[in-house]
Amino acid sequence: MTLFWSIVAWAVMLPVLPIVYFTQKNECKPKKNIIAGVTLPYEAQRDEEVLAMLERYRRELKQMCWVMLAVMVPSLFFRSVGLFMIYFMLWIIALCTVFAVPYIRCNKSLRQLKEKRGWRRTEDVPQVVTDLKAAAEEMRWLSPWWFLPPFLIALVPLAFEREVWWAWTICAALVPAFYLCYRHLYRNRAEVVDADSQRTMALTRIRRYNWGKVWLVTAWATGLFNVLLWLTLDHVWLCMGVCLLYGAVTVAEAVGIEFRVRRLQEKLTADSGQGFYVDEDDLWIWGMLYYNPNDARLMVNARVGVGTTANLARRPAQVIMALVLLLLLACPLIGVWMMGMERAPVKLAVTETELVGSHFGGEWGVALEDIAEVRVLEERPPLRRVAGTGMESALTGQFNADGWGRVTVCIAPRTGPWLLVTAEDGKLFLFGASEEGAVEEIAAKLT
């Protein structure tokens, strides 16, 4: 991996840092009457000691941000993609852990202060508070027809480009999947903060509206992404730009909505908590993990962010959480797998019936009886990947080449010469091998 590609990888991956930083920083603002996961009465939200704690939290977050940025610098000089991925994945795990520390510290300090100042509503525990008026208001779901156009748009490439049909199909299938997520992942619970039903209903409507908006915008972005990807497939930079744009649009939209919702919640609940207010802090571990054995629900509205979270008192939720954790911890293995790919040699062999190129468990072959022409190339044509692996040590899968069109490739790009095979049906295959002299030997056998 050259320094240039390291910078590109940085540009793609580093935005995770400011996203996490600003999202965590946003927890200092009242989400309804909850600050850093602690429910506070009206007067406490303006208390000097509380404000000082939040200031310290913000300061710690900023320090963590700089530390994490510094930790990322060495990866600029890695030459192995696999090593970069291992480092990046470990960095992501560290990021999640490191940024949770000041949050938990702030949450604990605020809870202690709340206890000390007598702000805790002990009479509410272990009550569950529900606003009947707000609960009676039916959720108006977005019609599935809104999701149909992006689905049809996403299917367009499938009509013209059949070779990697599975890639277009997976991408198009995401659109109905988004609709199902929108329809079935939302928890119905109203956003009760106090006895004011109108306020509760307004807060609930904001949440419901933005929940739909996130999924709908993502569905449309995915539909357009599929088409743009297909249109730019032959132009590496444009294609990369489209991928970056898609990532940027979806992330910016989700984060933007979270911030907008928080601003509206802050505005709507500015004078809340002066009399009765709902306090469910004892049901939230560190203000972020929900644990309520009396609650039959598996998923509830998240306290942090706009999504949902699992009730850890339920067995399925514990299993889900364990799986998510395992998945997160297993992420560095992607890098290990990539390192294996980088180091695995590209091989070329002739069996009794077939010419086969292989790399890291994958095989690309053509039957000997189907071979119409074999040419040895001393210079490698420029290739643009359609689907497959594109590493400095190996190119495998489907590629496009100027003047040739689609080529099935299995080569070690740095070790020439390469074998261009034309099949009877006109299909092209480009083979190579990591071992010097192997291609010439095979070419001699074939001719």
Place this chain on the structure above:
Amino acid sequence: MLLRLDFSSDIPIYQQIRNQVVTAIASGQLKPGEKLPTIRALAEECGINMMTASKAYQLLKAEGYITTGRRDGATVRLPDAGPGPETLKGLRLRICELRLAGMGRDEILALCGKIFDEEVLEK
């Protein structure tokens, strides 16, 4: 109207729902004709079993405090007749308990007036 369910209480959840809905109707927090959540929505909101929510509504319906429709869910109403025999029986028992606790007629009436003011007028 806020429904507060205490899961550590000896009073069953369906009974807690029934009691609080009745209190809310008496105090005017819930008005006749006002819609209540569907059984499914109530269960989802409170994090309780659908059967528990259904039982609470059945009880309220049998006592004449709500009507239920297949499509509209539950609607608040005022019972047609005066207090039922069960209510009067319960009241008699409570008065006897207060008497045994050492309270006289006037004290019991004053206490009833105070509770009425708190539960109906103040809310």
